[in-house]
Amino acid sequence: MLDDMFDHLEHVRHGPVWQQAPQAIRATMRCPLPLDPTDLGDVHDHFREAVLPFHGGNIHPGFMGWVQGGGSAVGMLAEMLAGGLNANLGGRDHMPIEVERQVVAWMREGFGYPQSADGLFLTGASQANFIATLLARLRRCGPAVREQGLAGAPGLVAYASCDVHGCVPRAFDMAGLGTDALRRIAANALGQIDVEALRCQIARDRAAGFTPFMVVGTAGTVNTGAIDDLAALGALARDEALHFHVDGALAAPGIFSDRLAPLLAGIEGSDSIAFDFHKWGSVPYDAGFLLVRDGGWQRAAFASQAAYLTRASSGLAAGDWWPCDMGPDLSRGFRALKTWFTLKTYGLKALGRAMEANCDLARRLEQGIAAHPDLALLAPVALNIVCFGYAPGGQSGDGEINRRIVEKLHAQGLVAPSLTMIHGKPAIRAAFVNHRSTIADVDRLIEGVLAFGADDTPTG
Known part of the structure; x- marks a missing residue:
């Protein structure tokens, strides 16, 4: 199994990015409940034939x-070790807990947070943004909100860019606040939240009897990679006594790049940051993370008494840091190990350089688009995401041709951009996150878009 995966990683470039699984292959997954054993080799063969080629x-x-x-x-190797240990990181006194604490300490230092800061591994930034919302809610409403709910604290409202990730309004839904409690503020020409428009909306809400409690800054919008003016948002949040959270799922790890860190100025003044090691950190899925300025907020929001979680001064039930007191999960996998291995093995400087290389590829694509009369840039390139379209003779039309081009590129299997909507029209979106990508891949994307676009365009 291990040899197969090493071979797969070594030769991944030579296969298609994606290929559709035939119905006959899909049918092999539809079988009766396996009541009796199957030889491990046979199960592995099934994986090799039905799963590995169609990832x-x-x-x-x-x-x-x-x-x-x-x-x-x-x-990958660290995941194997973690699987062998099968450690539950809900709490107790064992060294896997110390591994997670070490990564928390590294992030506290890396983001310039105080010693009071704490953090937690989660499935991803979606869950981290949800937990940050609960922390901000508790800071405004007090601990009683855990027993009494929101009945005693009506009218809570928060703020984010209109380009905020969809998991943030979903967090408000799950927190019982409702999606209408999140005010979506217009973005400027660079895709950043309009800070003055935000200030005016807060004033209007206060005058109308609402209770503002949180502002969410975005470090890397999902559509275009724009980074909000975090320093300005932090100053406004302090003036208005709001919890300042940063959704940094995409770009927050850029803090470890000397070149990208200035784009994140002000993130050190936030109250919480959500981000993913499994994106720009090159850690296998899943490895989301939440960093919080004051770990006491986490304990106030989640710690609870239970007879089966009785603590002791010594033995396995000892330990002064139980992650189940810091977040919603009691059963927790050893996500920290693959992150610890990755950070220690490669070093943050090398990971930062890989992020810079991704941004260089985005600039290369931007230049290629500008150099060709049949391509059009559809949004500013802020970081590592490029949104563009096929526009023969400079005419972009309704953009539906971009939808067809993306589908054809996927079927071809050389490159796989995605489709997004820019100003209500379909656009081709290229996001550079993979450390394996090169200039040759950018060139293949441009060539593919031009070729399929020309084939799709009627001639005189």
């Missing part, structure tokens, strides 16, 4: 459609 493609260097990291062989 999602995000480890392939030509994958550039969605913000999905490429992982690494080091992380």
Whole structure:
């Protein structure tokens, strides 16, 4: 199994980014409940035939459609070790807990947070943004909100860019606040939240009797990679006594790049940050993370008494840091190990350089678009995401041709961008997150778009 995966990683470039699984292959997954044993070798053969050739493609260097990291062989091996240990990181006194605490300490230092800060591994930034919403709610409403709910604190409202990730309004839904409690503020020409429009909306809400409690800044919008003015948002949040959270799922790890860190100025003044090691950190899925300025907020929001969680001064039931007191999960996998291995093995400087290389590829694509009369840039390139379209003779039309081009590129299997909507029209979106991607992959994307676009365009 291990040899197969090493071979797969070594030769991944030579296969298609993606290929559709035939119905006959899909049918092999529809079988009766396995009551009796099957030889492990036979099960592995089934995996090799039915799963491995038809994966999602995000480890392939030509994958550039969605913000999905490429992982690494080091992380894969660490996952094997974690699986062998089968550690539950809900709490108690054992060294896997110390591994997670070490990564928390590294992130506290890396983001310039105080010693009071704490953090937690989660499935991803979606869950981290949800937990941050609960922390902000508790800070405004007090601990009683855990027993009494929101009945005693009506009218809570929060703020984010109109380009905020969809998991943030979903977090408000799950927190019992309702999606209408999240005010979506207009973005400027660079895709950043309009800070003055935000200030005016807060004033209007206060005058109308609402209770503002949180502002969400975005470090890397999902559509275009724009980074909000985090310093300005932090100053406004302090003036208005709001919890300042940053959704940094895409770009927050850029803090470890000397070149990208200035784009994140002000993130150190936030109250919480959600991000993913499994994106730009090159850690295998899943490895989301929440960093919180004051770990006491986490304990106030989640710690609870239970007889089966009785603590002791010594023995396995000891330990002064139980993650189940910091978040919603009691059963927790050892996500920290693959992250610890990745950070220690490669070093943050090398990971930062890989992020810079992704941004260089985005600039290369931007230049290629500008150089060709049949391509049009559809949004500013802020970081590592490029939104563009096929526009013969400079005419972009309704953009539906872009939808067809993307589908054809996927079927071809050389590169896999995604489709998004820019100003209500379909656009081709290339997101560079994979450390394996090269200039050759950018060139293949341009060539493919031009070729399929020309084939799709009626001639005089």
